Amino acid sequence: MKDAVMPAVNAEAERVSLWSRWRDDIACVKARDPAARNAVEILLTYPGVHAIIWHRFSHRLWTSGAKFPARFFAWVARLLTNVDIHPGATIGREFFIDHGAGVVIGETAEIGDGVTLYHGVTLGGVSWTPGKRHPTLEDGVLVGAGAKILGPIRIGTGARIGANSVVVEEVPPGVTAVGIPARIVRAMDRRALGNGRVNLDHHLIPDPVGEVLSMLLDRVEFLEARLNHMQGRVQRHEEERFDDERAG
Missing domain, CATH: 1.20.5 (Single alpha-helices involved in coiled-coils or other helix-helix interfaces)
Structure with missing residues (x-):
């Protein structure tokens, strides 16, 4: 059943051109950051956008078997943006890292469409065992600043993770989880605003x-x-x- 709702990029999505992916990543920023004014400003001044542009390129290299070049370009991206995304991580459409600083995404992490991460977020592993070690974030997940999501767990569609929370267990769709370790505190009634804008009131944590x-x-x-x-x-x-x- 879990595989049926898997939001990660599939083989068909992998064939979508890099230009199309980059265009979606740039366009989605205005819907999630009221400070964003135009596409040129976003492209030139947003480190989170730079990080995902580099990642999509290095990920293509990784999946084509060019492991070392993929790791090298990922290192360059980390050097320039302070965002560390392993080239093996699978990321869907319209991905946005706001502010960018200190984000870490592990090799086997899988991220769906329309996901938003704030600075200091870690999608990490808790095991040396090869295989799936990192989290899966389904479509529309929002993760607050400093949150840590650890292990091969699933964060359900539309869920929200409060700032500085530590998540070590699966989170159902459409709820808010906060704390160390994170606990579900409220189901969300409204996921989006008009005109396609995402509801960003993640600071209103119960x-x-x-x-x-x-x-x-x-x-x-x-x-x-x-x-x-x-x-x-x-x-x-x-x-x-x-x-x-x-x-x-």
Whole structure:
């Protein structure tokens, strides 16, 4: 079943021209970064865009068997952009790394279409064993700054990973996961805005601990009010009994 929803680039997608891929990568930036003004500015000044341009070229070399040239161009890309993407990583259409600095993507990582990563994100492995070692991100996933997603786990379509979270277990589609280790805190009701723009309010991360404390404070306030009411009744009862005793 998982293979049926696999978002990674397939053999047919691999045949799409590099120009087409690069054009999609540049065009998607304006939908996800309000600071982006035009394609020329994006092409010349966005290190995340430079990183994916270099990666798509080195990945073609990697899949054609030219391993050393692929690794060399990946090294050049890391030197120029501070983004380390292994040429073996498989990345879909309209991929965007915002700010770019410190992103690491491992060899067996698989990324679907429309994925957004912020700076400091790591898609890493947790094993020396050959084979699948890195995460799979399905379509539309958004990963906040500094988050670490580790191991051959799957992040479901449209999921969001909060900043500085550490994810070591699979995340279902359409939810938000935060924390160390990451835990699901909320299902997302709305994934996109009008005109194809992606909803970037990933900073509005719920605080489950704060919500629990708020509920406890409400409960304490209710119990205090009830206790005061009961104390008032007892006091009135004692006053009435005292008055009866005096009258008797």
